[in-house]
Amino acid sequence: MPTVNIIGGGLAGSECAYQLARQGINVQLYEMRPEIQTPVHKTPYLAELVCSNSLKSTSIDNASGVLKEEMRILDSLILRVADDTRVPAGTALAVDRERFASRVTEMIEREDYIHLIRREITSIDDGIWVIATGPLTSSSLSKKIKQMTGEEHLYFFDAVSPIIYTDSIDMNRVVKANRYQEDGGDYLNCFMNEEEYTRFWQELINAECLPMKMFEKGLLFERCKPIEEIARTGKDAIRFGPLRPTGLVDSGTNKMPYAAVQLRTENKEKTMYNMVGFQTRLKWGEQKRVFRFIPGLENASFVRYGVMHRNTFINSPECLDIFLRLKKNPNVWFAGQITGVEGYVESAAMGLYVALNLIKTIKGEEPQSLPDDTMMGSLVRYITTPNVSFQPIYANFGILPTIPVKNKWKRRHFLAARAIENIKAWKEKIFLKK
Numbered sequence: 096m097p098t099v100n101i102i103g104g105g106l107a108g109s110e111c112a113y114q115l116a117r118q119g120i121n122v123q124l125y126e127m128r129p130e131i132q133t134p135v136h137k138t139p140y141l142a143e144l145v146c147s148n149s150l151k152s153t154s155i156d157n158a159s160g161v162l163k164e165e166m167r168i169l170d171s172l173i174l175r176v177a178d179d180t181r182v183p184a185g186t187a188l189a190v191d192r193e194r195f196a197s198r199v200t201e202m203i204e205r206e207d208y209i210h211l212i213r214r215e216i217t218s219i220d221d222g223i224w225v226i227a228t229g230p231l232t233s234s235s236l237s238k239k240i241k242q243m244t245g246e247e248h249l250y251f252f253d254a255v256s257p258i259i260y261t262d263s264i265d266m267n268r269v270v271k272a273n274r275y276q277e278d279g280g281d282y283l284n285c286f287m288n289e290e291e292y293t294r295f296w297q298e299l300i301n302a303e304c305l306p307m308k309m310f311e312k313g314l315l316f317e318r319c320k321p322i323e324e325i326a327r328t329g330k331d332a333i334r335f336g337p338l339r340p341t342g343l344v345d346s347g348t349n350k351m352p353y354a355a356v357q358l359r360t361e362n363k364e365k366t367m368y369n370m371v372g373f374q375t376r377l378k379w380g381e382q383k384r385v386f387r388f389i390p391g392l393e394n395a396s397f398v399r400y401g402v403m404h405r406n407t408f409i410n411s412p413e414c415l416d417i418f419l420r421l422k423k424n425p426n427v428w429f430a431g432q433i434t435g436v437e438g439y440v441e442s443a444a445m446g447l448y449v450a451l452n453l454i455k456t457i458k459g460e461e462p463q464s465l466p467d468d469t470m471m472g473s474l475v476r477y478i479t480t481p482n483v484s485f486q487p488i489y490a491n492f493g494i495l496p497t498i499p500v501k502n503k504w505k506r507r508h509f510l511a512a513r514a515i516e517n518i519k520a521w522k523e524k525i526f527l528k529k
């Protein structure tokens with residue numbers, strides 16, 4: 096059997112290595128720490144949690160809870176260790192970070208089939224490779240990845256506008272229209288009069304922002320400015336920027352509105368809309384509070400909040416196939432946050448998915464894609480479906496194929512139950528053939 100080379104002993108790399116080893120497949124797991132540290136890792140442990148010690152909710156009313164349940168069904172190492180090292184935090188799965196990472200490290204070191212090598216990898220040869228080097232991939236390897244994917248397909252920066260669930264938008268207050276009366280009405284427009292605009296602007300410039308990390312300073316603002324920064328340069332600045340009303344007509348007054356926030360659909364099913372030009376470093380609670388001053392968004396429910404931070408990820412829709420292999424070279428697989436998912440659990444989930452299909456291919460069987468109506472499957476579909484403004488995504492109900500049930504909780508229960516049933520069926524399917 097061939098050896099699999101995994102670069103990066105984080106959440107995704109550790110999960111992937113463990114799954115392969117359990118099936119008797121030799122793994123060389125390369126981790127550059129502690130020799131070379133990233134700007135945020137502090138220990139030599141594998142699977143170190145760099146920030147929060149929470150892996151988010153365990154409730155299946157929550158998308159992250161559904162994802163975790165699916166991963167438990169597929170015997171995820173990361174989930175098992177997280178459950179074993181859990182600390183009290185209500186319905187959140189929070190862990191003792193030291194025990195969590197040291198336990199994952201022990202379990203990996205104990206595996207006969209895993210050879211853990213503490214070294215930075217800067218280039219790759221002809222074997223089978225899994226690149227799981229995360230949001231802070233070392234710069235030498237980044238250069239190599241650029242060569243493999245093409246210069247324009249590796250990003251170092253995440254500048255994401257908030258995304259809102261469609262069913263939380265007040266459709267009576269928004270206007271479907273494109274600028275300059277172009278056909279289609281693709282955008283939802285939230286018109287503001289002067290009073291509404293002034294109130295919103297004041298709240299925006301006074302809202303609390305996230306502190307900037309030293310290592311992010313050089314990169315931030317290179318590409319685009321956060322909306323609150325633009326707003327602080329003058330009262331009309333955003334009215335001439337992302338909130339410009341040009342080309343739009345308020346049918347009530349038959350005039351151009353004073354300002355307009357545009358929402359653009361995020362997916363084919365139109366279950367989610369993003370706020371155009373709203374890249375922000377506002378704290379999440381502040382985003383919810385301030386953006387609800389926008390007419391039509393008074394009850395907005397956020398699929399994800401806006402962020403701007405350093406993040407290495409590839410243009411997966413262009414570069415990867417549905418199994419997360421490079422289209423140009425199927426011996427190179429990608430896993431974890433570098434694929435364009437975001438979050439500890441999502442990253443580990445991609446390591447798990449890659450491992451299960453690597454096992455199939457190494458055994459000479461066909462790899463199997465996940466059903467779209469599972470949370471893992473939806474994430475994979477999202478990051479591998481063509482998208483002109485591809486940005487990282489975390490687990491959320493908006494990416495699952497939906498059903499016409501109005502009540503949000505009933506709908507979520509159905510979607511969660513369907514996802515769990517389907518992951519069980521998929522597990523049967525992928526493990527049936529020996």
Ligand SMILES: Cc1cc2nc3c(=O)[nH]c(=O)nc-3n(C[C@H](O)[C@H](O)[C@H](O)COP(=O)(O)OP(=O)(O)OC[C@H]3O[C@@H](n4cnc5c(N)ncnc54)[C@H](O)[C@@H]3O)c2cc1C
Binds near residue numbers: 127149
């Ligand atoms: C500052 C920051 C805070 C975050 N906070 C959270 C949070 O609170 N909650 C959350 O859910 N997510 C958070 N994330 C996002 C993300 O979930 C984590 O970064 C997660 O650890 C990603 O998992 P991963 O396995 O893809 O990468 P990582 O866990 O980062 O693992 C990648 C590993 O690859 C190693 N490596 C890199 N380059 C090389 C190389 N060339 N050779 C060998 N080894 C290499 C690194 O040392 C690292 O150990 C945060 C990200 C950042 C950057």
